[in-house]
Amino acid sequence: MATLATHPDCVPLVSYRFGKGATNIDKYIELQGYESARKALELGPDAIIAEMKTSNLRGRGGAGFPTGLKWSFVPRQAPKPKYVLVNGDESEPGTCKDRLIFEYDPHAVIEGVIIAALAIQAKMGFIYLRGEYRYLIEIMEKAVADAYAKGFLGKKIFGSDFDLDVVVQTGAGAYEVGEESALMESLEGKRGIPRIRPPFPAVVGLYGGPTIINNAETIATVPHIFRIGAGEYAKLGTERNGGTRLFCLSGHLERPGVYELPMGYNLKKMIYEVGGGIPNGKKLKAVVPGGSSTPVLLPEEIDIGMDFDQVGKAGSMLGSGGVVVLDETACMVEFALRTMKFYQHESCGWCIPCREGTDWLKKSLTRLHAGGGADKDIDNIRYLAENMLGRTFCPLGDAAAMPTIAFVKKFRKEFEDHLEGRGCPYHRTAEPEPALV
Amino acid sequence: MSTHPAQPGTIFSPDLAARFDRLVTLYPVKRSALVPMLLYAQDEIGYVSDAVVAEAAARLGITELDVRNVVSYYSLLRTKPAGKYHVQVCTNISCMLRGGNEILEHCKKKLGIPNKGVTPDGVFSLEEVECIGACSWAPAAQVNYAFHENLTPESMDQVLADYRAKAQNGSQKGGGK
Numbered sequence: 001m002a003t004l005a006t007h008p009d010c011v012p013l014v015s016y017r018f019g020k021g022a023t024n025i026d027k028y029i030e031l032q033g034y035e036s037a038r039k040a041l042e043l044g045p046d047a048i049i050a051e052m053k054t055s056n057l058r059g060r061g062g063a064g065f066p067t068g069l070k071w072s073f074v075p076r077q078a079p080k081p082k083y084v085l086v087n088g089d090e091s092e093p094g095t096c097k098d099r100l101i102f103e104y105d106p107h108a109v110i111e112g113v114i115i116a117a118l119a120i121q122a123k124m125g126f127i128y129l130r131g132e133y134r135y136l137i138e139i140m141e142k143a144v145a146d147a148y149a150k151g152f153l154g155k156k157i158f159g160s161d162f163d164l165d166v167v168v169q170t171g172a173g174a175y176e177v178g179e180e181s182a183l184m185e186s187l188e189g190k191r192g193i194p195r196i197r198p199p200f201p202a203v204v205g206l207y208g209g210p211t212i213i214n215n216a217e218t219i220a221t222v223p224h225i226f227r228i229g230a231g232e233y234a235k236l237g238t239e240r241n242g243g244t245r246l247f248c249l250s251g252h253l254e255r256p257g258v259y260e261l262p263m264g265y266n267l268k269k270m271i272y273e274v275g276g277g278i279p280n281g282k283k284l285k286a287v288v289p290g291g292s293s294t295p296v297l298l299p300e301e302i303d304i305g306m307d308f309d310q311v312g313k314a315g316s317m318l319g320s321g322g323v324v325v326l327d328e329t330a331c332m333v334e335f336a337l338r339t340m341k342f343y344q345h346e347s348c349g350w351c352i353p354c355r356e357g358t359d360w361l362k363k364s365l366t367r368l369h370a371g372g373g374a375d376k377d378i379d380n381i382r383y384l385a386e387n388m389l390g391r392t393f394c395p396l397g398d399a400a401a402m403p404t405i406a407f408v409k410k411f412r413k414e415f416e417d418h419l420e421g422r423g424c425p426y427h428r429t430a431e432p433e434p435a436l437v
Numbered sequence: 438m439s440t441h442p443a444q445p446g447t448i449f450s451p452d453l454a455a456r457f458d459r460l461v462t463l464y465p466v467k468r469s470a471l472v473p474m475l476l477y478a479q480d481e482i483g484y485v486s487d488a489v490v491a492e493a494a495a496r497l498g499i500t501e502l503d504v505r506n507v508v509s510y511y512s513l514l515r516t517k518p519a520g521k522y523h524v525q526v527c528t529n530i531s532c533m534l535r536g537g538n539e540i541l542e543h544c545k546k547k548l549g550i551p552n553k554g555v556t557p558d559g560v561f562s563l564e565e566v567e568c569i570g571a572c573s574w575a576p577a578a579q580v581n582y583a584f585h586e587n588l589t590p591e592s593m594d595q596v597l598a599d600y601r602a603k604a605q606n607g608s609q610k611g612g613g614k
Contacts, residue, residue, distance in 0.1 A: 002574055002584065081465070093529040093568040124465075131476050131513045132569050134582035167463045170473045173513030175567065189471035189497070191510040207465050250531035250572035257573045292530055292568075322572060324531055338533055342567055348510075 004100055005249075005257025007274045011236060013224050013244045014217065015260045018104040023139060025146040028107040034152055036226035037114040041160050045076075048119040052222070054230035056242030060097075061087060061178070061215030062291065062319045063395075064308035066240075067222075071212055073202035074120040080209035084116045084125035085187070085201075088216040089171050089178040091130055092291035093342060094322025097246035097258050098216040102129065102136040105220065106143035110166060112219035114157065115226065116212055117164050124165045126206070127216075128183055131172040140168045175346035179394045180213045182348065193350045194394035217246060217321075237263030241307035245321050249275045252282065252327035264305035271302065271325055282327040286411075290319020292339050293399030295406030296332075316406070331426040332414045336407040337365040343400035354397035357388040361404060368415065371423030378415045382408045448488045453481050457496060467497050471507055475514055483518045512567075520555050520562030522600045524548070525579045528565050531572035536589075540576050541565055543590040547597060560604045561597070 004018045012018070022028045040048050052068030059065045074082060086109060090098040101109060113125040127144075129137050144166050147153045155163050169187055171177050177186045181195035184206045205211025221243060225233045234242035241263040247270065250256045254276030261270065267289060271277065278284055284299045289306070294317040304314045311318040326335065344358035364381050367373050385401040385408075392398065408415060417425050441455040449457065456477065460470045471493065478489045485508050494501045508514045524544055528537040541563075545551060548561050555562040571577035574586035578593070585596050 002571065002586065005573070090570050091568055094531055094572050095568075096570045096572045096574070099570050130570070131472075131511070132579065132582070165463075169469075170476055172472050172476045172511035174511050186472060187469055188466060189468035189499075189507065191507055248573050250575055251534045256575070288530070322531075324534070324572070326534060330534060335530060335533075338528070338530055342529055345567060 002096070002099055002103065004104070005255065005259050007259055007261075009265070009269075009274060010260050011244045011262050012260055013228070013233075013236065014101065014108070014221050014246060015104075016224065017108070018100065022105050022107065023103075023143065025107060025143070025150060028105075032227055033107055033223075034111055034158075036223035037111050037118075037152065038158055039226050040115040040118050041158055041162070045119050045121060048115060051225065051230040052119070054234060055225045056234040056237065056240055057218065057221055057225060058241060058308055059215055060217035060221070060245065060321065062092065062293070062317070064318060067214060067218055070202065070214070071116065071119050073200070074210045074212060075203065076121075078210045080207070081124065082120050082122035082209050083206045083211045084113050084120070084122045085180075085183070085206060085211055085213040086113060086125070086127040086216055086219050087178060087180065087183055087213055088127060088129040088133070088136075089174075089183060090133075090216070090320075091175045091178050092293065092320045092322060093339070094248060094250055094288060094291045094324045095320040096248050096250075097321060099133060099136065100246065100258055101216055101220045102133065102140055106136075106140050107147065108220040108223055109140070109216060110143060110147050110153070112214075112222040113166055114152070114164060115222050116214065116219065118162065120210070120212055122212075123163055124167075126167050126169050126187060128169045128171060128177075128187060130177075131170050134170075137168060137170050144168055174348075175342075176348045176394075176396060179396065182394065183213065184211070191348070193348050194396075196393060238305060238307045238310075240309060245306075247306065248320075248322045249325070250322065251325040252278055252330070253325050254279050261306075264307040264310065267297075267302045267304050267306050267311075267323070270306065270323065275323075275325065278325070278327045282329060284325070285328045285330055286326045286332065286335075288322070288324040288326075288403070290317050291322035292324070292342065293317075293395075293403060294319040295402050296410060298410055317402075329426065331369075331424055332407055332411040333365065333369045333418050334424065334426070336404060337362070337369050339403055339407075340365050340400060343396065347396060347400075351391075351393050351397070353388045353391040354400065357384055357397065358400050360384055361400070368418055369424060371418060371421045373415075373419050375416070375419060378408060378412065378419075381415075448492055449478065449481060453477060461496060468499055468503075471497055471499075471504065472511065475504070475508060475511075479514060484515045486516075518555075518559075519564075521560050521604055522562075522580050524561055524563050524597070525566040525569065526563070527567070527569045527571065527575070527577050527579075529568040529572075531568075532576040535575040537576040539590065540578065540588050540593055543593055544578075544597070547594065560601065 177192035182192035186192040344362040385404040388401040441451040526541040577586045
């Protein structure tokens with residue numbers, strides 16, 4: 001069952017209403033729901049954005065861009081309509097947090113959209129969920145209908161002069177659509193292919209209008225910032241990293257789960273105390289700290305605070321908050337191959353370094369894992385990955401290259417152990433690739 | 438029971454046709470309804486058939502080629518029928534570490550079909566899929582849209598047996614949902 005996990009160190013802020021029946025709009029209102037939207041209506045755009053900047057909230061999708069700053073980039077006057085877009089296309093391997101928000105607190109997403117729309121004076125918002133999350137689309141659609149019925153959406157929301165429409169949209173299976181410009185293409189009824197930037201979405205976004213696009217967790221956090229106050233929210237986290245985060249713990253852990261913890265929480269503690277440590281007395285081998293695209297960390301590198309800056313300093317990224325833990329039985333080559341297989345499958349094929357790079361890397365890693373590799377293959381893998389970095393239209397190329405470079409750099413010996421026909425020392429044999437259909 | 442009157446000239450049920458009528462009015466540009474329309478159509482028809490492509494194109498005022506270009510991009514959309522219960526086993530990193538590959542192999546053996554195969558009776562189809570967002574409850578699978586998590590080969594057997602029983606009950610009653 002997909003439910004929130006708890007630990008004494010957890011700070012239930014975004015998850016404050018989880019398990020309290022808040023999918024029901026009356027229950028949501030009883031739990032201080034839609035008070036923040038009313039507050040924001042009185043504050044007006046400038047004060048809303050100022051509060052958002054004070055909160056030090058940074059994007060929870062992966063890049064960690066300051067949300068208030070992002071909102072401030074939207075021009076006040078624009079010839080085309082403005083839009084608010086919620087990215088709920090959660091699909092970074094290791095990440096399963098947005099699911100809980102949609103399931104247990106759908107109105108927080110709607111209220112976040114209202115506040116964002118007030119901040120930039122947008123008249124329309126979209127909540128985009130991945131197609132696999134069908135049961136959540138039904139929950140969200142009901143929540144939106146209930147909010148319309150109460151007059152919180154539609155014409156003259158909360159009795160003000162402000163109109164706002166919100167549409168729940170479904171995807172149909174594509175990691176690439178989690179990329180902001182590809183998501184806009186998908187919402188326009190096209191293949192999810194990234195757009196060339198600049199111009200950035202804040203200026204030219206959905207339907208060519210100024211658009212703010214935020215991750216679902218980011219948007220669902222917004223009402224809580226206005227509920228407790230931006231200063232208080234900022235204080236929960238670390239410097240320049242306000243608040244809390246839903247961390248998704250997975251892999252070789254005694255108690256995997258989604259836990260809400262303060263930004264900057266120690267990674268080692270997260271694994272050994274919150275997650276209960278490694279099962280069966282096994283030793284820790286590696287940690288992927290922020291979803292499959294983030295460079296792997298060694299056991300001696302995990303005594304760090306989990307915020308964007310500290311994980312960055314340690315040579316990786318906080319990413320989407322998906323902490324994947326590997327014990328000593330894991331084969332790093334198999335893990336690198338599975339990661340690359342994913343990016344190869346999800347590459348949209350639009351630009352060559354990503355399309356050809358991921359395919360070539362997958363083939364090299366497949367051969368190497370099966371024992372058919374030569375010494376030069378290891379260097380070639382790294383060389384190929386390094387040549388993808390920064391050379392693609394969207395971050396998918398980087399997302400495939402960055403972890404690969406780290407795997408080779410930090411586990412070279414393990415790659416070498418596979419060479420000269422030896423194959424996998426962990427006796428993990430990959431299935432042959434099924435024919436493409 | 439349908440809550441909408443039957444519409445002439447549509448391949449969809451009255452409810453779905455009415456839903457599509459409304460869907461296209463929600464957006465500044467009609468074409469934005471395409472991806473959800475195709476997915477909901479597939480849920481009813483079983484796959485994106487030529488007739489689905491034709492009707493989607495007509496409803497949105499775009500060409501069938503425009504529609505096919507989109508269909509080929511999205512991994513959930515298929516142009517051939519799947520089983521009544523489409524078993525999608527995740528083998529991505531978090532699931533792999535906790536036995537996702539073993540669950541997939543188990544399903545292949547149990548159902549007697551390879552990845553992307555359909556059982557001869559049409560009850561099950563099997564597909565290895567990328568991350569379905571169940572990492573903290575791995576290994577996981579989706580059967581149609583229902584999530585099944587923290588799987589073991591034994592609990593997977595139970596999942597399959599439950600759907601098998603559902604399929605049999607359904608056919609005794611002469612169809613059903």
